[in-house]
Amino acid sequence: MxxxxxxxxxxxxxxxxxxxxxxxxxxxxxxxxxxxxxxxxxxxxxxxxxxxxxxxxxxxxxxxxxxxxxxxxxxxxxxxxxxxxxxxxxxxxxxxxxxxxxxxxxxxxxxxxxxxxxxxxxxxxxxxxxKSKTELIGEVITILQSPAKNVISALQSGGTILHGVLKTLSEKQN
The missing domain is CATH 3.30.70.1730 (Ribosomal protein L10, N-terminal RNA-binding domain)
Incomplete structure (x- = not known):
């Protein structure tokens, strides 16, 4: 060569x-x-x-x-x-x-x-x-999203419970 x-x-x-x-x-x-x-x-x-x-x-x-x-x-x-x-x-x-x-x-x-x-x-x-860089970034995003998802879920379920309590109270007053 x-x-x-x-x-x-x-x-x-x-x-x-x-x-x-x-x-x-x-x-x-x-x-x-x-x-x-x-x-x-x-x-x-x-x-x-x-x-x-x-x-x-x-x-x-x-x-x-x-x-x-x-x-x-x-x-x-x-x-x-x-x-x-x-x-x-x-x-x-x-x-x-x-x-x-x-x-x-x-x-x-x-x-x-x-x-x-x-x-x-x-x-x-x-x-x-x-783990590749993409896999690590995905895991970090999942970890960061988890608390926000829990708060949103709690607020949504709490809203339905509060709504149910208010509806029951209004029906008892009648």
């Missing part, structure tokens, strides 16, 4: 690293072409970008962008695929789905999620349970 071609690939990898908030490093070495295509389609459905890269080019791209990614450098051995996603746990759920089907790949090497490093396959369960 020519040096110019390598620099173009490094630029593309660096652009993807900056475009997406989270990325996972996975090993897909034992997948054949057909299974890799199936994985790519499944990634695409879940808004995950899958990119198989050379480790040296990925390392140069990581060195090129802002931030310190040295914790991931020891993982850059063997076959490496990057799964880019703006949803923090989507790639983890996909990898977990494959592991439940007793398939050995994609195997998690590590991840950079929400400005934190997760190293090794044993962190997969933690990554699956991470």
């Amino acid at each position: 020519k040096k110019e071609d390598k620099s173009i690939i490094i630029e593309k990898i660096a652009a993807n690293l900056q475009e997406y908030e989270n990325f996972y490093l996975a090993d897909i070495a034992t997948l054949n072409a057909a299974k890799t295509s199936v994985l790519r389609r499944e990634c695409s459905k879940q808004n995950i970008k899958l990119l198989v890269v050379k480790n040296t080019l990925l390392r140069k791209a990581l060195e090129k962008i802002e931030g310190n990614y040295e914790e991931l450098y020891p993982l850059l051995k063997g076959n490496t695929a990057i799964m880019f996603s703006n949803d923090a746990n989507a790639p983890a759920k996909l990898i977990d789905k494959y592991s439940k089907n007793k398939e050995t790949v994609p195997a998690l090497k590590g991840a950079y999620v929400q400005e934190s490093f997760f190293i090794g396959a044993n962190t997969l369960k933690d990554l699956v349970n991470i």
Whole structure:
């Protein structure tokens, strides 16, 4: 591969690293072409970008962008695929789905999620349970709405009770 071609690939990898908030490093070495295509389609459905890269080019791209990614450098051995996603746990759920089907790949090497490093396959369960920003905002809104809903409900039920009492009293006076 020519040096110019390598620099173009490094630029593309660096652009993807900056475009997406989270990325996972996975090993897909034992997948054949057909299974890799199936994985790519499944990634695409879940808004995950899958990119198989050379480790040296990925390392140069990581060195090129802002931030310190040295914790991931020891993982850059063997076959490496990057799964880019703006949803923090989507790639983890996909990898977990494959592991439940007793398939050995994609195997998690590590991840950079929400400005934190997760190293090794044993962190997969933690990554699956991470809530996305949208899920967290939804939970906060639900929590904030709960007291208001309780007050409105109490006022509505209290109004019917008060109305019933007033009606009963007016009927007794007649």
